[in-house]
Amino acid sequence: MKEQGKIFLGFAVFILAMAITYGIWTSKSDIGFEAAGTTALVLAFGLCAMIGYYLAFTARRVDSGAGDNPEAEVADDAGELGFFAPHSWQPLALAIGGALAFCGVIFGWWLLWWSLPIILIGLYGWVFEFYRGEDQNQ
The missing domain is CATH 1.10.287 (Helix Hairpins)
Structure with a gap:
């Protein structure tokens, strides 16, 4: 780094x-x-x-x-890189809300009334995804 x-x-x-x-x-x-x-x-x-x-x-x-060691091999950087969510529907909600928001710029600002709640729901769900349900950490 x-x-x-x-x-x-x-x-x-x-x-x-x-x-x-x-x-x-x-x-x-x-x-x-x-x-x-x-x-x-x-x-x-x-x-x-x-x-x-x-x-x-x-x-x-x-x-x-x-990457900080000039004498390192490519294999030295192998292994676990971190935790990534295996599945999530929240990016889909954010993409739909974002697409509607950008369409609101084209067709009319009234479309933001439908896009902003979808964006906020998707963002809230993505942030708190691992704090509820079966994925909740003990």
Whole structure:
């Protein structure tokens, strides 16, 4: 994780340098300052910086993996990677609610009255999936 954090932070620095260069370059052109591209690059910088910070922060709290060892083999990273839910219907509810919400942008905002409850039910069910029923932890 340490290496991944360094990669993302380095990529964030590169994108910031490109955003500054792009902003200066377009402000000196004949068409004037181009705000959309500069804004997109600044937002991409922010996203890479957040991911890089998260990975660097998390790397301090977990054991170093095979990706941090330059002499590691591919087989050194084999084994259990974590716990993943074997089955869940909640992502389907979120997908249907999200599709309805995006259709609401196209057809009319009234469609959000039907999409938001579906999204909230799916999100609530997904968050509390392992706190009720047969999957409840003792």
